[in-house]
Amino acid sequence: xxKQYNAPFISVEGPIGAGKTSLAxxxxxxxxYHLLQEIVDxxxxxxxxxxxxxxxxxxxxxxxxCNRFKQLEELYSEKLVKGYPVISDYHIFKNHLFAxxxxxDDHLEKYERIFHILTDDLPRPxxxxxxxxxxxxxxxxxxxxxxxxxxAMDPSYLEQLSADYDQFMRxxxxxxxxxxxxxxxxxxxxxxxxxHDFKRILGMVDEAIQKKQALF
Ligand SMILES: Nc1ncnc2c1ncn2[C@@H]1O[C@H](COP(=O)(O)OP(=O)(O)OP(=O)(O)O)[C@@H](O)[C@H]1O
Ligand SMILES: Nc1nc(=O)c2ncn([C@H]3C[C@H](O)[C@@H](CO)O3)c2[nH]1
Numbered sequence: 001x002x003k004q005y006n007a008p009f010i011s012v013e014g015p016i017g018a019g020k021t022s023l024a025x026x027x028x029x030x031x032x033y034h035l036l037q038e039i040v041d042x043x044x045x046x047x048x049x050x051x052x053x054x055x056x057x058x059x060x061x062x063x064x065x066c067n068r069f070k071q072l073e074e075l076y077s078e079k080l081v082k083g084y085p086v087i088s089d090y091h092i093f094k095n096h097l098f099a100x101x102x103x104x105d106d107h108l109e110k111y112e113r114i115f116h117i118l119t120d121d122l123p124r125p126x127x128x129x130x131x132x133x134x135x136x137x138x139x140x141x142x143x144x145x146x147x148x149x150x151x152a153m154d155p156s157y158l159e160q161l162s163a164d165y166d167q168f169m170r171x172x173x174x175x176x177x178x179x180x181x182x183x184x185x186x187x188x189x190x191x192x193x194x195x196h197d198f199k200r201i202l203g204m205v206d207e208a209i210q211k212k213q214a215l216f
Contacts, residue, residue: 003123005080006216008033008209011091013169014131015162016150017141018186023131024089026191026198027205034079036088039067047149049102053157057102061111065095069118076123091128092119093172097164101157126179127208129201130169133186135159180208
């Protein structure tokens with residue numbers, strides 16, 4: 001059973017380069033909510049992973065999993081259980097999406113067992129903001145951000161991840177209809193440089209938070 005809490009916990013999700021960190025940071029500043037950010041630069045395997053996915057995938061996926069496990073455990077005891085609201089730039093489900101694509105079958109089987117042991121009781125966000133974007137937009141943003149290790153990324157890897165995200169979000173809405181999913185079209189919503197677009201997003205997030213707060 002997942003850990004229960006009474007506070008808004010908003011997760012911003014979407015494929016690589018969709019704008020999760022940008023939007024989560026803007027939302028946390030606007031609402032003055034705690035920001036939970038995923039570890040990227042401290043991941044010792046990620047650049048090796050992008051050089052040779054087959055060789056480094058197990059270490060990489062396990063590192064992400066263990067890191068997120070620790071972050072979410074602490075988030076629960078230090079913030080959520082005390083009623084502090086949180087915005088995060090990931091949802092634990094993303095581990096599964098990546099692992100399914102990168103791990104070979106025998107490793108995936110082991111990984112999934114560990115995944116369930118570690119994550120089944122972790123607190124789950126009660127609002128999700130899902131940013132979709134076309135392959136062209138994602139590639140352009142990855143290039144613009146300029147992390148060296150990501151520049152040679154195979155477009156088909158990103159394309160498959162995006163398709164998996166779409167499928168996952170459809171399934172999630174069916175299985176957990178009580179968790180609102182705000183879907184944003186990242187190609188047209190430029191919340192980074194257009195204040196009006198950010199304001200429209202705030203309208204949708206405000207509404208989702210109010211509905212949740214009425215239940216606490
Ligand atoms: N809606 C947007 N309009 C224009 N530029 C954007 C938008 N969202 C993000 N960007 C730019 O795209 C780049 C990637 O954004 P960001 O780092 O927020 O993505 P991310 O989804 O967190 O990526 P990752 O999956 O790698 O963590 C940044 O340079 C950011 O300024
Ligand atoms: N393999 C793999 N598994 C994950 O769970 C995962 N989560 C994020 N990433 C990659 C995407 C960006 O390059 C960078 C920042 O999000 O890290 C991941 N890569």
